[in-house]
Amino acid sequence: SSELTQDPAVSVALGQTVRITCQGDSLRTYYASWYQQKPGQAPLLVFYGKNSRPSGIPDRFSGSSSGNTASLTITGAQAEDEADYYCNSRDNSGKLYVFGSGTQVTVL
Amino acid sequence: QVQLQQWGAGLLKPSETLSLTCTVHGGSFSAYYWSWVRQPPGKGLEWIGEIHQSGTTNYNPSLESRVTISLDTSKNLFSLNLTSVTAADTAVYYCARRNSDIALVGTAFIRYNWFDPWGQGTLVTVFS
Numbered sequence: 284s285s286e287l288t289q290d291p292a293v294s295v296a297l298g299q300t301v302r303i304t305c306q307g308d309s310l311r312t313y314y315a316s317w318y319q320q321k322p323g324q325a326p327l328l329v330f331y332g333k334n335s336r337p338s339g340i341p342d343r344f345s346g347s348s349s350g351n352t353a354s355l356t357i358t359g360a361q362a363e364d365e366a367d368y369y370c371n372s373r374d375n376s377g378k379l380y381v382f383g384s385g386t387q388v389t390v391l
Numbered sequence: 392q393v394q395l396q397q398w399g400a401g402l403l404k405p406s407e408t409l410s411l412t413c414t415v416h417g418g419s420f421s422a423y424y425w426s427w428v429r430q431p432p433g434k435g436l437e438w439i440g441e442i443h444q445s446g447t448t449n450y451n452p453s454l455e456s457r458v459t460i461s462l463d464t465s466k467n468l469f470s471l472n473l474t475s476v477t478a479a480d481t482a483v484y485y486c487a488r489r490n491s492d493i494a495l496v497g498t499a500f501i502r503y504n505w506f507d508p509w510g511q512g513t514l515v516t517v518f519s
Contacts (some may be wrong), residue, residue, distance in 0.1 A: 287490035301509040314494070318436075325485055325512050326428075333494045352485035369436055373504060379451050380426075380489075380504070386517065 287315075287370055287383035295360045295388040303386045305353045315353035315370045317346060320385075326369065330355055357388070364372030365390045393418030397486045397510035398465045399471075403517045409473040413486030413510050414466070416421055420444060424489040425508060428489060429482040437482075440487055476517045486510040 287307040296314035305315055313324050314333055318326035330346040343358045353372070359365055370383040397451070399411035426441040440450035442460040450458050454473070462469040473480060487506040494501050 308443040311502075311506075314501065316503070316505035318506070326506070327509075328505055328507040332492065332503045332508075333496065335505075336505060356465065371436075371438075371504075378449065380438040382428075382438065385435045 287372060287381050289368075289370060289383040289386045291384070292387040292389065294391055295357070296391050297362065298359050298378055300358045301366050303357075303361055303388065305355075305371075305372075305383045306351055307372065307381070307383075309372050309375045309381070310348065310351050310353050312375060313347060313372045315346070315372045316357045317344075317353075318369045319364075319366045320322060320369065321366045329368075360388075360390050362390050364388060368376065370389045376377065393488065393508055395486050395488065395508055395510035397484075397513050399513055399515070401513060401515055402460070403476050403515060405517060405519050406475055406479050407517075409471070409476050409484075410482065410485055411471045411513055411515070411517055412468055413470070414468045415488075416467070420464055420467045424449075424491070425460075426485055426487045426489045427471045428485045428506070430485070430510075430512075431479075431482040435516075436500075439471065439473075439484075441505075459476065476515075478517050478519075481515065481517050483512045483514050485512050 316331035319329045320326045369387045372379045394416045397413040421444040424441040428437040442448045457473040457474045491504045495513045
């Protein structure tokens with residue numbers, strides 16, 4: 284399968300924790316990478332690999348993986364974290380890279 | 392710090408060819424794959440394809456018959472051509488660098504990839 288499934292939308296109270304999940308067969312073989320996208324902006328890498336966060340990304344962003352599910356957790360969500368989040372991985376055929384359908388995160 | 396700057400025509404008619412270029416500033420062009428990703432209005436991201444400095448290309452099978460990605464190493468730029476466009480090709484097109492590494496997990500090596508940095512995006516609209 285070349286699909287990565289994400290929940291369309293989640294909401295989180297300011298300062299609370301939210302977990303965004305990404306499911307797909309290829310995640311049993313490859314780590315996911317995660318991107319934050321705000322309206323009118325290019326995607327921004329926020330987490331990748333087993334445990335890597337790019338320079339400049341707050342440590343409230345963390346990732347994990349188990350079986351066919353990858354997760355991005357925002358611990359202590361801030362107003363500026365409100366955005367769409369996409370996961371990405373190589374598909375099992377190894378022929379292409381697939382993005383998840385995206386999760387819209389609303390910070391209440 | 393590597394930055395990607397992209398440009399190209401933003402308005403096309405059906406059956407025309409989309410052409411976009413992305414210049415790599417401030418970093419090495421070699422040892423990476425250079426990708427194109429698109430996003431239709433209000434929708435998600437779709438990987439189009441990539442090229443390595445060696446000239447090796449990989450394309451999304453859904454677009455492979457119409458896509459060509461090329462590069463000019465002397466100018467540190469790579470380009471996207473998409474032929475026979477239709478309204479379904481209307482999207483914001485992004486260039487991005489694909490990075491790759493290997494992690495040792497237990498006794499197995501697992502390769503992982505990530506896209507960073509990204510270009511600013513170019514809206515391409517196909518209208519008749």
